[in-house]
Amino acid sequence: MFDLDEMFYRELKYIIYLVAFYVLGWGFTPYKSVFLGLIFGTCLSLFLLWTMVSKNRKLTKAAMEGKKMKSVGTLSRMATAALAVTVALQFPDALHLVSVVIGLMTIYFVIIIDFFIQHLRQK
Amino acid sequence: MTGSLGLIAAAIAVGLAAVGAGIGNGLIVGRTVEGIARQPEARGMLQTTMFIGIALVEALPIIAVVIAFMVIGQ
Numbered sequence: 214m215f216d217l218d219e220m221f222y223r224e225l226k227y228i229i230y231l232v233a234f235y236v237l238g239w240g241f242t243p244y245k246s247v248f249l250g251l252i253f254g255t256c257l258s259l260f261l262l263w264t265m266v267s268k269n270r271k272l273t274k275a276a277m278e279g280k281k282m283k284s285v286g287t288l289s290r291m292a293t294a295a296l297a298v299t300v301a302l303q304f305p306d307a308l309h310l311v312s313v314v315i316g317l318m319t320i321y322f323v324i325i326i327d328f329f330i331q332h333l334r335q336k
Numbered sequence: 337m338t339g340s341l342g343l344i345a346a347a348i349a350v351g352l353a354a355v356g357a358g359i360g361n362g363l364i365v366g367r368t369v370e371g372i373a374r375q376p377e378a379r380g381m382l383q384t385t386m387f388i389g390i391a392l393v394e395a396l397p398i399i400a401v402v403i404a405f406m407v408i409g410q
């Protein structure tokens with residue numbers, strides 16, 4: 214349970230399933246902008262997950278070797294959120310803003326829900 | 337476009353979010369590094385706990401940044 218790589222691949226799998234579901238929604242429903250916004254936000258949230266995991270690995274390695282590390286990547290993740298909102302505001306016809314924000318937040322919900330599921334399974 | 341008050345509101349939102357995220361992340365990472373230094377064999381568990389902690393801490397500042405940019409953009 215408490216292995217970061219295992220957790221990362223499991224969450225990656227969930228997110229890819231979710232994106233596949235959104236693509237189906239984009240293709241077969243009239244709510245194109247909503248699903249496109251969700252796809253865009255979720256793809257960016259995948260980037261957030263990847264930066265979090267890679268910075269985490271680097272930080273642990275640096276702590277083990279007694280080296281220093283300057284940042285955990287908070288600023289780049291905030292900048293990603295800003296980029297998502299800016300793009301959504303630039304193209305309001307193609308991307309639904311609220312969907313982009315929900316998509317961006319997906320990874321945090323996935324991490325929390327996955328943690329609780331694994332915690333309950335371990336008991 | 338928003339007026340100067342809107343820009344100030346956005347700046348305050350992003351600034352306070354960054355302060356919150358910085359303090360929270362600092363506490364989490366500091367304690368994790370301490371824990372790793374004390375018990376290197378518990379590295380995997382501490383790493384995962386730090387990951388979840390960082391995710392929980394950063395969710396709210398990111399929402400603050402989103403709201404700030406929405407205020408600027410409208």
